[in-house]
Amino acid sequence: EVQLVESGGGLVQPGQSLRLSCSGSSFTFDVSAMSWVRQAPGKGLEWVGFIRSKPYGGTADYAASVRGRFTISRDDSKSIAYLQMNSLKIEDTAVYYCGKDLRPDTAMPIEYWGQGTLVTVSS
Amino acid sequence: QSVLTQPPSVSGAPGQRVTISCTGSTSNIGAGYDVQWYQQHPGKAPKLLIYDNINRPSGVPDRFSGSKSGASVSLAITGLQADDEADYYCQSYDGTLSDVLFGGGTKLTVL
Numbered sequence: 156e157v158q159l160v161e162s163g164g165g166l167v168q169p170g171q172s173l174r175l176s177c178s179g180s181s182f183t184f185d186v187s188a189m190s191w192v193r194q195a196p197g198k199g200l201e202w203v204g205f206i207r208s209k210p211y212g213g214t215a216d217y218a219a220s221v222r223g224r225f226t227i228s229r230d231d232s233k234s235i236a237y238l239q240m241n242s243l244k245i246e247d248t249a250v251y252y253c254g255k256d257l258r259p260d261t262a263m264p265i266e267y268w269g270q271g272t273l274v275t276v277s278s
Numbered sequence: 279q280s281v282l283t284q285p286p287s288v289s290g291a292p293g294q295r296v297t298i299s300c301t302g303s304t305s306n307i308g309a310g311y312d313v314q315w316y317q318q319h320p321g322k323a324p325k326l327l328i329y330d331n332i333n334r335p336s337g338v339p340d341r342f343s344g345s346k347s348g349a350s351v352s353l354a355i356t357g358l359q360a361d362d363e364a365d366y367y368c369q370s371y372d373g374t375l376s377d378v379l380f381g382g383g384t385k386l387t388v389l
Contacts, residue, residue, distance in 0.1 A: 219377055
């Protein structure tokens with residue numbers, strides 16, 4: 156059974172940084188694209204970004220709202236995807252989900268989702 | 279205001295059929311970009327229901343189906359069950375914004 160487990164969430168102040176991790180198991184991680192999606196309290200889903208599998212360049216794309224502040228990376232040897240979040244703003248407060256994409260080089264669809272980790276940005 | 283527009287809520291009685299629309303534009307759905315549908319129960323992670331407009335992942339009942347017409351897509355749920363009560367989101371890509379988008383979500387209430 157495919158499993159995705161996010162970790163690293165917590166309470167941070169505006170302007171600070173945080174790194175989330177997404178550990179995957181029971182699938183071939185290194186040929187999978189991985190996505191990040193967030194959901195602010197009581198709000199809808201918002202795509203954050205994704206990273207292609209290494210055979211397709213291992214490059215990442217980002218939503219306009221986080222571009223330049225967030226960075227997605229991957230360590231295929233550990234089956235972990237990361238979301239580095241810098242210059243955090245109050246509006247970044249959300250549950251952050253990681254997901255395994257169906258295809259190795261596109262951000263949609265997300266066929267498996269983690270349980271999410273809460274990031275709270277507050278002074 | 280989401281670029282992909284969904285009705286905030288729909289409802290139906292058990293056993294009935296409901297449809298949820300997702301309307302875009304010539305920059306996204308109308309441009310030919312595929313649409314996915316996700317189901318999310320309260321406090322849970324989303325689940326993929328339909329991908330590439332009409333395809334169901336294995337394990338998703340055939341009570342769920344997707345269709346597309348022009349710049350709009352629809353999710354149909356037949357034989358409504360209590361467990362279908364959830365939020366439903368469409369997702370696509372916008373070529374003008376160069377962004378992956380979600381619709382605002384639709385809350386389905388089973389009466």
